[in-house]
Amino acid sequence: MSFQPVKFYQTGTFTVGNRLLPPEERSVQASAKRYNSINSGHRACQGCGEALGARYAIDAAMEAADGQIIAANATGCLEVFSTPYPETSWQIPWIHSLFGNTAAVATGVAAALKVKRQKGQGGDVRVVAQGGDGGTTDIGFGCLSGMFERNDDVLYICYDNGGYMNTGVQRSSATPPAARTATTMAVGPEPGNVFGQGKFVPAIAMAHDIPYVATATVADLRDLEAKVRRAMEIRGARYIHILVPCPLGWGTASHDTIRMARLAKETGIFPVFEAEHGEIKSVLTIRRPLPVEEYLRPQKRYAHLFGKNPAVETIAHIQALADRNIRKYRLEARQGSH
Amino acid sequence: MFQVRIHGRGGQGVVTAAEMLSVAAFDEGRHAQAFPSFGSERMGAPVVAFCRISDREIRLREPIMEPDAIIIQDPTLLHQVDVFAGLKQDGYILINTNKTFDQLGLGDMIRDWRQERLCTVPAMELALKHVGRPVPNVPLLGGFAAIAGVLKIESVIKAISERFSGKVAAGNIAAASEAYAIVIAEMEAARRKENQHA
Amino acid sequence: MLKQTEGSRAVAEAVALCRPEVICAYPISPQTHIVEALGEMVKDGSLAPCEFINVESEFAAMSVAIGASAAGARSYTATASQGLLYMAEAVYNASGLGLPIVMTVANRSIGAPINIWNDHSDALSQRDSGWLQLFAETNQEALDLHIQAFRLAEELSLPVMVCMDGFILTHAYERVDMPTQAQVDAYLPTYEPRQVLDPADPVSIGAMVGPEAFMEVRYLAHAKQLQALERIPAFAAEFRQIFGRDSGGLTHTYRTEDAETIIVAMGSVLGTIKDVVDEMREEGHRIGVLGITLFRPFPIARVREGLQGAKRVVVLEKSMAIGLGGILSTNVRMALSGLHMHGYTVIAGLGGRAITKKSLHGLFREAGQDALESVTFLDLDWNMVNKQLEREKAHRRSGPVAENLLRDVGVVAARNY
Ligand SMILES: Cc1ncc(C[n+]2csc(CCOP(=O)(O)OP(=O)(O)O)c2C)c(N)n1
Ligand code: SF4
Ligand SMILES: [Mg+2]
Numbered sequence: 040m041s042f043q044p045v046k047f048y049q050t051g052t053f054t055v056g057n058r059l060l061p062p063e064e065r066s067v068q069a070s071a072k073r074y075n076s077i078n079s080g081h082r083a084c085q086g087c088g089e090a091l092g093a094r095y096a097i098d099a100a101m102e103a104a105d106g107q108i109i110a111a112n113a114t115g116c117l118e119v120f121s122t123p124y125p126e127t128s129w130q131i132p133w134i135h136s137l138f139g140n141t142a143a144v145a146t147g148v149a150a151a152l153k154v155k156r157q158k159g160q161g162g163d164v165r166v167v168a169q170g171g172d173g174g175t176t177d178i179g180f181g182c183l184s185g186m187f188e189r190n191d192d193v194l195y196i197c198y199d200n201g202g203y204m205n206t207g208v209q210r211s212s213a214t215p216p217a218a219r220t221a222t223t224m225a226v227g228p229e230p231g232n233v234f235g236q237g238k239f240v241p242a243i244a245m246a247h248d249i250p251y252v253a254t255a256t257v258a259d260l261r262d263l264e265a266k267v268r269r270a271m272e273i274r275g276a277r278y279i280h281i282l283v284p285c286p287l288g289w290g291t292a293s294h295d296t297i298r299m300a301r302l303a304k305e306t307g308i309f310p311v312f313e314a315e316h317g318e319i320k321s322v323l324t325i326r327r328p329l330p331v332e333e334y335l336r337p338q339k340r341y342a343h344l345f346g347k348n349p350a351v352e353t354i355a356h357i358q359a360l361a362d363r364n365i366r367k368y369r370l371e372a373r374q375g376s377h
Numbered sequence: 378m379f380q381v382r383i384h385g386r387g388g389q390g391v392v393t394a395a396e397m398l399s400v401a402a403f404d405e406g407r408h409a410q411a412f413p414s415f416g417s418e419r420m421g422a423p424v425v426a427f428c429r430i431s432d433r434e435i436r437l438r439e440p441i442m443e444p445d446a447i448i449i450q451d452p453t454l455l456h457q458v459d460v461f462a463g464l465k466q467d468g469y470i471l472i473n474t475n476k477t478f479d480q481l482g483l484g485d486m487i488r489d490w491r492q493e494r495l496c497t498v499p500a501m502e503l504a505l506k507h508v509g510r511p512v513p514n515v516p517l518l519g520g521f522a523a524i525a526g527v528l529k530i531e532s533v534i535k536a537i538s539e540r541f542s543g544k545v546a547a548g549n550i551a552a553a554s555e556a557y558a559i560v561i562a563e564m565e566a567a568r569r570k571e572n573q574h575a
Numbered sequence: 576m577l578k579q580t581e582g583s584r585a586v587a588e589a590v591a592l593c594r595p596e597v598i599c600a601y602p603i604s605p606q607t608h609i610v611e612a613l614g615e616m617v618k619d620g621s622l623a624p625c626e627f628i629n630v631e632s633e634f635a636a637m638s639v640a641i642g643a644s645a646a647g648a649r650s651y652t653a654t655a656s657q658g659l660l661y662m663a664e665a666v667y668n669a670s671g672l673g674l675p676i677v678m679t680v681a682n683r684s685i686g687a688p689i690n691i692w693n694d695h696s697d698a699l700s701q702r703d704s705g706w707l708q709l710f711a712e713t714n715q716e717a718l719d720l721h722i723q724a725f726r727l728a729e730e731l732s733l734p735v736m737v738c739m740d741g742f743i744l745t746h747a748y749e750r751v752d753m754p755t756q757a758q759v760d761a762y763l764p765t766y767e768p769r770q771v772l773d774p775a776d777p778v779s780i781g782a783m784v785g786p787e788a789f790m791e792v793r794y795l796a797h798a799k800q801l802q803a804l805e806r807i808p809a810f811a812a813e814f815r816q817i818f819g820r821d822s823g824g825l826t827h828t829y830r831t832e833d834a835e836t837i838i839v840a841m842g843s844v845l846g847t848i849k850d851v852v853d854e855m856r857e858e859g860h861r862i863g864v865l866g867i868t869l870f871r872p873f874p875i876a877r878v879r880e881g882l883q884g885a886k887r888v889v890v891l892e893k894s895m896a897i898g899l900g901g902i903l904s905t906n907v908r909m910a911l912s913g914l915h916m917h918g919y920t921v922i923a924g925l926g927g928r929a930i931t932k933k934s935l936h937g938l939f940r941e942a943g944q945d946a947l948e949s950v951t952f953l954d955l956d957w958n959m960v961n962k963q964l965e966r967e968k969a970h971r972r973s974g975p976v977a978e979n980l981l982r983d984v985g986v987v988a989a990r991n992y
Binding site for chain 2: 581747846847849931932
């Protein structure tokens, strides 16, 4: 058994910007020369997970592509808060067309670039499409699936905050069960969102057998960066689904965004993994799974579960879903391994 | 017709304040129209809401460009937004602050204003004290009932209890009532001072 | 019962009183508050039996409404702007099939550039879709028109769009008189479909029609709208009997007797116009208003009758036929063909630009002196426009128009209230 050298400096996932690490281990954001693809001054809420996720993801993509990125963006919070015309936060070429056609717009951009390359015009410019969960799992789903099926050379990033936040927090097909939204109010015999069958788009993306699918959260930003980097090494359709807590829609404190993302992972509510050609290649393991209650309780969208008469059954149901994720994706770290 | 413009930031209940003003006016049997500034602003961004109160049906649909009164929910806006734009000569100003107009840097602007029309109320503190949340909108409505004399404090209280219930309603009523008392006292003091000068 | 409430809430309550059986919707500003309220009523059981379906797109929303209506359910949805365009294929389909769906359109502009504010471009883009289109002037009228819309739709077996100005009405808190359930029940009989998918009596809905009959099917759609034109005044009269107020109908005139100048408009701007007309009347101007409630079918005869005594007609519209001028005004002109009078088109309030009393005073005075251009753009900033035109002349890569213009006005002016 070999000993690890003692490190007299702080390391680990909590210290994304650590400049004391060896250069190859540093986060993209640690570099003074980071791209700032989405610049400060945008109009997101304080503590917006989507803004954070986009910043890390796009900068990592930019770094991997040597600054040669064109981005397509669906209608939604990210689009609205980043482009309060005439100001724009985007330091990269960026197009917003509609809500439901982003994957197709990106496909078009990629096709044009391909033709240009064949004509010897323009270099190796890569395409990133991005949208919220609504723009991805609902209205843009048809176009997304088409893009996957054709294996178009696009990296699609979904920022999942579990609802249509831009229009005032309505339910999307990514809204978790029991969560209150403006269209699934906490009233009636089954308050909050329904327990449907769920629609976990990463798994559906995997079913297309595309070269790369990954999930990530804004709690593990180095992991997120690494996945974007990995995705950029691959050609064809790629999909990264990032869980991005939304203080407004979830009813959480702005300073709790990262904590909420971490709890989603540590309870098994949101499995974090990586898959190639439809097969899971790695997972972020959970050392000691936390009860879902720790994740649910701080969020106002679940407040109705915890009043005077706690909704024990509902909480147990959610716990069962998390437990199933842990089993299905083999999230629990086995004793002795790291 | 009496026209009020409310300035604040997204998340401070600016639109709710305008709506509640309109409900208070309705409860007095008057016509009222409240509407927001229709932006797509996020929490923290400057927002505006409007309220018209009249004894006749209100048909006008333009934004309020020449208000009779301005309520400022967030004094940090004073240096960011032209909040006083179009305010009628000797219109009413109510600011959520524990500073004076001079301390806010507004001394020059209001020199010749009728002093009893310039009021401040520490609405944020009142909200924290009575409701436990930093939402200044409702206490300011109490203050508003005191300044312009357009609405009775009883109507504001009624509107509060229609909007909220239980502890939140009680807290807001207490906060609004205290704000009302503070502003009444302020105006009295200003009037006395003006009389001395006269 | 009189109450002070938000326009969206009032409409939601009125729709609920109509006992809809299937509601499907996809959120888009400024429609959201309406369907949120309905969703809550269904969920807490106060609106029952009713299915509220959160669909994945507007295209799906209208498609679900089509299925539900064909299966005999009273169906309702709401949308605006991009959402209406997104469902366009299904919008035409619903009317082509003759399904009596009621839809609220919370009027909003159409991008690009993306803009969430009010004008009438969305609804008017569907003017030839075969839907009936009603425009509300106030929240009271919006509420009333929904009740009439279900009646109209089901009697005629045609879909009806109730248009209300986004934000200006949907988000305004004002006084409305909410009818009782008994009143609405007295006005609106239970839905008796003309066609229904029923295993007991199977029919095919939506079969292909070739050249041998397609023209006739289309003509019948037109004929049905003409029938609607005849019957709507009767529906409005009956509404008056039960609810005690005037709402709906074809057109409404205001101070048009002896008017030399008549302003024609639709929607909430009529209120502001009436205020200006009152003020100008006091100064001795002979001016009046013709408000259009029913845009489709277009009440040609009634409009002609209302305007023929005037010397000039000013059509003020929140829409635009790019490359031609106005949409509403083109329709009005058709009603006036052969009459000798001055006709002016005024495009105003696009994308939420405020239409102020001050601007209207100036405009109507100019019109009174026949000093208006035949097509006028109210409060257009010519400086901004010319600057861009010059930029385009000077540079091949002049850049995105919207960004250039907003840079020219500067950030501060771009923030409006
Ligand atoms: C066809 C169409 N329908 C509806 C809308 C209204 N709309 C704009 S953004 C949005 C919600 C966006 O939700 P999501 O994609 O999850 O992104 P988020 O704002 O939550 O980041 C909706 C419903 C639209 N712009 N276009
Ligand atoms: S609403 Fe949510 S997603 Fe949108 S900007 Fe605010 S925090 Fe971000
Ligand atoms: Mg979302």
